[in-house]
Amino acid sequence: MRFGIIIFPGTWSDKDCYYAINNIIGHDAGYVWHKETDLSQYDCIVLPGGFSYGDYLRPGAIARFSPVMAAVEQFASQGKLVIGICNGFQVLCESGLLPGVLLPNEHLEYRCQWTYLRVENESTPFTSLLQKGQVLKIPISHYDGRYYADEVTLKELEANGQVVFRYATPAGRVTAAANPNGSVNNIAGIINKKRNVLGMMPHPERACELLLGSADGNTIWESIVASIQGNA
Amino acid sequence: MPVSKETLDTIALSEKEYQLIVELLGREPNEVELGMFGALWSEHCGYKHSKALLKQFPSRARHVLVRPGEENAGVIDIGDGLAIVMKIESHNHPSAIEPFQGAATGIGGIVRDIFTMGARPIALMNSLRFGPLSSPRNRYLFHGVVSGIAAYGNCLGIPNVGGEIFFADCYSDNPLVNALCLGIAKTENLTRARAYGEGNLLMLVGADTGRDGLHGASGLASRTFEEDTGLRSAVQVGNPFLEKLLIEACLELTTTDWIVGMQDLGAAGLTSACVESAARGNCGVEIDVLKVPRREKGMTPYEVMLSESQERMLVLVKKGFEDRVKALFDRWELRSDIIGQVTADGTARVKEGEKIVAEVPVGLLTSPPVYRRRVRSPRWLDELQVLNTASIADISPRKANRILLTLLASPNIASKHSVYRQYDHQVGNNTVVLPGSDAAVLRIKGTKKAISLTTDGNSRYCYLNPYLGGVIAVAEAARNLVCSGARPLAITDCLNFGNPEKDDVYYQMKECIAGMACACRELRIPVISGNVSLYNETRGKAIYPTPVVGMVGLIEDVNKHCTAGFKHEGDCVYLLGCTRVIDSSIGGSEYLQVIHGMAKGNPYIDLGLEKRLQRCCLEAIKKNILTSAHDCSEGGLAVALAESCLLGGIGFISVDLDFEGRLDAALFGEAQSRIIVSVSPEHAWKLDRLADRWGVGMTRLGTVSGKRLVIQGLIDLAINDLAKSWHNGLANSLKWRG
Numbered sequence: 001m002r003f004g005i006i007i008f009p010g011t012w013s014d015k016d017c018y019y020a021i022n023n024i025i026g027h028d029a030g031y032v033w034h035k036e037t038d039l040s041q042y043d044c045i046v047l048p049g050g051f052s053y054g055d056y057l058r059p060g061a062i063a064r065f066s067p068v069m070a071a072v073e074q075f076a077s078q079g080k081l082v083i084g085i086c087n088g089f090q091v092l093c094e095s096g097l098l099p100g101v102l103l104p105n106e107h108l109e110y111r112c113q114w115t116y117l118r119v120e121n122e123s124t125p126f127t128s129l130l131q132k133g134q135v136l137k138i139p140i141s142h143y144d145g146r147y148y149a150d151e152v153t154l155k156e157l158e159a160n161g162q163v164v165f166r167y168a169t170p171a172g173r174v175t176a177a178a179n180p181n182g183s184v185n186n187i188a189g190i191i192n193k194k195r196n197v198l199g200m201m202p203h204p205e206r207a208c209e210l211l212l213g214s215a216d217g218n219t220i221w222e223s224i225v226a227s228i229q230g231n232a
Numbered sequence: 233m234p235v236s237k238e239t240l241d242t243i244a245l246s247e248k249e250y251q252l253i254v255e256l257l258g259r260e261p262n263e264v265e266l267g268m269f270g271a272l273w274s275e276h277c278g279y280k281h282s283k284a285l286l287k288q289f290p291s292r293a294r295h296v297l298v299r300p301g302e303e304n305a306g307v308i309d310i311g312d313g314l315a316i317v318m319k320i321e322s323h324n325h326p327s328a329i330e331p332f333q334g335a336a337t338g339i340g341g342i343v344r345d346i347f348t349m350g351a352r353p354i355a356l357m358n359s360l361r362f363g364p365l366s367s368p369r370n371r372y373l374f375h376g377v378v379s380g381i382a383a384y385g386n387c388l389g390i391p392n393v394g395g396e397i398f399f400a401d402c403y404s405d406n407p408l409v410n411a412l413c414l415g416i417a418k419t420e421n422l423t424r425a426r427a428y429g430e431g432n433l434l435m436l437v438g439a440d441t442g443r444d445g446l447h448g449a450s451g452l453a454s455r456t457f458e459e460d461t462g463l464r465s466a467v468q469v470g471n472p473f474l475e476k477l478l479i480e481a482c483l484e485l486t487t488t489d490w491i492v493g494m495q496d497l498g499a500a501g502l503t504s505a506c507v508e509s510a511a512r513g514n515c516g517v518e519i520d521v522l523k524v525p526r527r528e529k530g531m532t533p534y535e536v537m538l539s540e541s542q543e544r545m546l547v548l549v550k551k552g553f554e555d556r557v558k559a560l561f562d563r564w565e566l567r568s569d570i571i572g573q574v575t576a577d578g579t580a581r582v583k584e585g586e587k588i589v590a591e592v593p594v595g596l597l598t599s600p601p602v603y604r605r606r607v608r609s610p611r612w613l614d615e616l617q618v619l620n621t622a623s624i625a626d627i628s629p630r631k632a633n634r635i636l637l638t639l640l641a642s643p644n645i646a647s648k649h650s651v652y653r654q655y656d657h658q659v660g661n662n663t664v665v666l667p668g669s670d671a672a673v674l675r676i677k678g679t680k681k682a683i684s685l686t687t688d689g690n691s692r693y694c695y696l697n698p699y700l701g702g703v704i705a706v707a708e709a710a711r712n713l714v715c716s717g718a719r720p721l722a723i724t725d726c727l728n729f730g731n732p733e734k735d736d737v738y739y740q741m742k743e744c745i746a747g748m749a750c751a752c753r754e755l756r757i758p759v760i761s762g763n764v765s766l767y768n769e770t771r772g773k774a775i776y777p778t779p780v781v782g783m784v785g786l787i788e789d790v791n792k793h794c795t796a797g798f799k800h801e802g803d804c805v806y807l808l809g810c811t812r813v814i815d816s817s818i819g820g821s822e823y824l825q826v827i828h829g830m831a832k833g834n835p836y837i838d839l840g841l842e843k844r845l846q847r848c849c850l851e852a853i854k855k856n857i858l859t860s861a862h863d864c865s866e867g868g869l870a871v872a873l874a875e876s877c878l879l880g881g882i883g884f885i886s887v888d889l890d891f892e893g894r895l896d897a898a899l900f901g902e903a904q905s906r907i908i909v910s911v912s913p914e915h916a917w918k919l920d921r922l923a924d925r926w927g928v929g930m931t932r933l934g935t936v937s938g939k940r941l942v943i944q945g946l947i948d949l950a951i952n953d954l955a956k957s958w959h960n961g962l963a964n965s966l967k968w969r970g
Contacts, residue, residue: 009473009476009477009564009565010387010473010476010477012388012389012476012659013389013659015660016659016660016661019661019677020661023677050389051386051387051472051473051476053473054387054471054472054473054474054476055387055473056473109379109382109654110382110383110386110654110655110656111653111654112386112653112654112655112656112657112658113653139658141386141656141658141659143386203658205661206658206659206661208661209661211664211675211790211791212658212661212662212663212664
């Protein structure tokens with residue numbers, strides 16, 4: 001079981017993802033340069049956070065044209081797992097692998113803070129070890145994190161159970177005050193229809209040790225491992 | 233004299249200095265040469281007014297690897313084959329003119345100083361000063377600076393772990409924006425900014441060179457503000473994405489043996505980068521300005537040599553390795569060009585094609601005159617230090633609640649959370665204690681260790697007593713680190729003052745530095761790097777003397793770090809250190825400023841007690857005796873207790889404290905050398921024994937309990953009410969008020 005962590009120019013969560021997967025979970029992860037096109041040695045692709053191409057034009061708008069993204073689309077079309085975190089989520093939306101967009105935060109300020117996520121769908125490969133309604137403490141760090149989709153898309157997402165995480169209170173109540181950026185329906189993470197491509201704004205790789213405030217992010221990596229090894 | 237006074241003014245050289253250049257050179261300098269002298273003999277690069285004073289700082293210790301002035305930043309050894317690289321730098325003048333870009337490029341510059349040395353930057357901090365937020369201009373500067381720091385820093389993936397923000401009238405229109413960066417390196421990968429080896433190549437990497445930032449060092453940083461308004465083009469524009477690529481590419485390069493050194497381009501651009509690295513390596517350099525890639529057409533050699541375009545690096549490449557180095561930069565999509573070579577003749581030679589446009593001995597450029605002056609204490613200072621406490625009405629017990637809430641909401645004391653949440657403070661997976669505590673704590677991966685980092689400097693104290701203010705700045709920074717469980721290891725300082733050519737300002741600078749040096753020696757903390765920012769004046773009025781102390785400490789076992797918030801119901805709370813109530817301790821306090829509108833009095837510190845207190849507290853934390861420790865500073869005892877309640881989300885009930893003397897001094901006085909600690913009841917005897925052994929006073933204050941802060945007979949407030957004032961104070965003062 002091997003994770004591939006993609007590095008675009010301007011990516012900065014690559015090392016944190018590597019640390020969480022290799023040093024904390026104890027699984028194998030390697031780096032994938034944005035010009036590479038062969039992903040055959042990986043079982044799960046991680047698009048980490050950062051400011052790919054400086055977020056110039058729009059976050060993710062330039063990175064989606066990287067050579068590696070054609071390979072990622074191919075990889076996803078084979079039903080293999082892809083997870084996009086923060087800037088990675090933005091890249092997935094820009095490339096059309098996930099519906100909707102990430103707009104500038106409602107208050108027009110950058111936000112770095114702890115958030116609480118309610119698990120809305122436990123039957124995905126990324127949440128297989130979690131319970132529905134369980135609350136995870138995982139931080140955000142972004143300027144463009146306000147999830148938005150048109151009404152039709154939104155209805156479809158909700159009806160299909162494609163909303164995987166919602167911002168909530170520590171007790172799991174979904175309230176306006178618990179929404180850090182103005183995302184529609186408090187959406188923090190969504191999955192595609194085929195349930196093999198996940199995008200989320202919060203950073204699970206940062207919630208990897210109690211010393212740093214939370215180890216809840218590990219459950220997501222562990223779910224991925226369990227799903228893949230269970231299938232194998 | 234063939235040059236006009238106006239020309240000399242543009243580059244901030246005096247006529248006397250010009251004569252000296254002619255004498256040393258044996259001829260008149262040409263335009264390019266004069267520009268190079270102006271830049272390198274500026275205060276910013278040459279330290280001509282401060283060098284003699286800075287020699288007082290102790291900078292030697294067994295763990296110090298690189299001392300001030302030797303390289304781009306100071307370096308200490310922390311064991312396990314690891315080194316910490318640290319520096320603080322000002323970007324005050326650019327930020328006063330264009331706050332967003334000024335603050336942003338301040339981050340860019342200090343980060344380059346760190347990775348130039350082969351260290352990965354792992355923490356940023358900012359020490360900021362503004363005028364009162366009641367003025368629209370100050371609110372504009374505040375918003376611009378904070379968003380500039382966020383925009384640039386967040387893009388780099390380096391956590392910004394806080395610092396300090398302070399407001400006073402003297403900073404109106406003249407904000408101080410000091411940026412600190414700390415990096416970590418394997419000792420074997422440390423890289424020097426030295427040019428040596430005849431025939432080795434000078435490679436310029438990163439951004440193209442434009443006309444931005446001309447005269448930044450000599451112009452902006454060497455004159456006062458009313459002269460600055462026409463100098464907008466002297467402010468540079470930052471590109472953090474390019475900087476991020478430079479960080480990764482240059483750090484990759486430091487693991488090879490293809491280069492002899494690396495130097496960033498900061499103040500005075502190519503001129504200082506080439507000349508300073510040649511000076512360090514005792515050699516000469518020759519560059520061709522035609523080989524420098526330009527952003528604009530028609531740039532003269534003078535403009536190319538003095539441009540301060542951002543995100544550029546000078547790499548000193550071993551001859552024969554240039555193709556490999558170039559390939560590495562190509563992979564990161566960074567432009568790199570060979571612009572010259574190292575020579576053996578000790579001369580800085582600038583060519584435009586075949587034509588020589590400047591030729592000056594390196595040694596002359598890097599040896600500006602050093603000024604020492606004799607000045608006396610200004611008379612107004614004596615008057616300022618006399619505080620007749622009898623003329624100030626003491627508080628009545630029933631007003632104590634209201635005054636505490638007012639102080640908690642005042643911008644200097646209120647939570648800075650609304651600022652820090654705009655900075656990414658967690659990237660890197662190392663931040664153990666987030667911004668807002670006495671000091672930030674970052675663990676060091678692969679070891680049990682952690683570092684603790686703080687910036688400090690109460691400029692009101694320095695205004696009232698420059699010498700003791702300097703002592704207190706160092707003592708309080710060390711106390712902050714000790715409260716987190718760290719042993720202080722090293723200082724980087726940023727010295728912000730007015731125009732040093734004025735006697736009063738020179739006196740303040742001289743005394744502050746002497747006081748800081750005294751505290752450094754007494755507490756045994758070496759100064760490893762620093763920066764001086766002078767001419768901080770608007771309309772002839774200087775800022776408060778503002779030395780900012782950035783300090784790093786080491787925690788041997790990260791699991792034994794300590795924080796300021798109360799933890800457990802029933803823990804006993806003690807005041808360690810100076811336990812007497814001193815009426816004069818309201819002098820210079822936040823209370824006197826906010827409630828009585830007065831900056832008067834004479835701060836006081838007993839360094840002997842301070843040293844014993846810090847040793848005692850550190851030992852208590854190492855032995856797992858304490859559950860919390862919090863420095864008692866701005867706002868005094870009542871504010872410190874409130875902060876420990878707020879940070880811990882739990883209340884406090886005092887014993888009958890039976891204060892002697894003034895109530896305001898007891899609650900809000902700012903006597904130094906005080907730490908509020910909590911300890912579980914069964915360990916209290918151990919603390920008692922330690923305090924006794926170190927000869928440190930210890931007074932029982934009360935017990936951690938409930939959801940209210942209660943100081944019997946004086947204060948009784950719900951934590952929620954304290955929180956409203958403290959959390960919203962800063963946001964409320966930023967609100968639009970027509």
